[in-house]
Amino acid sequence: MNLGVAMFIGNKLGKFHDMEMDALRCSWGAPLRMRVGVDVNLPLKQAYKIRTTNGEEHIVTFTYVHLPNLCYLCGHLGHIAKYCELRFHDDFVDPVVRPIPE
Template identity: 45%
Template structure:
């Protein structure tokens, strides 16, 4: 429990702090006084502890812990290899419906990352991660579109599940440790590089004359207003 506090106290930066209660079976109850802290923490999923995924679930006072389902987590999914002319919000979100439930949130909009599209998705971690999908064109051509997941913790490279490691996978155990590396369906390529939102990947530039007109308008608005002096005649 002390290690959990040491991990998340500097990450969450909770204004009023929080309390922990060990409920057993790898379940820890976090108690916050601030609703804002809770919303911020959930909005910034996924979180991991010791490089293993930590699944969060809201808990109401009258709920039973055993009824909670810890199988859904939000991820930012980067969609790579979309043809440039199809790189838009509608296409990216349509593709990501294969990976999970696309989230249409004001504070987490789909973004253009330059060479990829970035979509917020609620992923069912009881299933293997979706690696991507095939898209078809009108001329019968096909192309593979790749999914990469941001802040992805440890996962099984044999089957793509986040619920166990390579050595605990049924495929590995059934083979008695003889599966060759070439049988792995996943690799480090599924982990996306950190996204730098401050770096501008897409810019819109005004036309030459529109830009010049805007600049001139700005110059006129900044010029000081001149007033003719007024003589004050006192009796």
């Protein structure tokens, strides 16, 4: 992946700062590691859909490192999914627990 694509994706998350790259200013293989400034008062994005110039759609998923207590239910910092307020809503459906077919 080249720097331009990484900047595009990083700026969709927040403000792109830099990425790990080789002398050709590219990153090979997965995962692509980049540093992005994000507003932690907003939910963190888990994925983003991109479309290539030839019309193909791809889903880019994000993994955050060095963050304290990230909730994967609501995307906010400060608590984990086990203690998320969403669990206490009457219409809550746990995305991990699959319903038993009848």
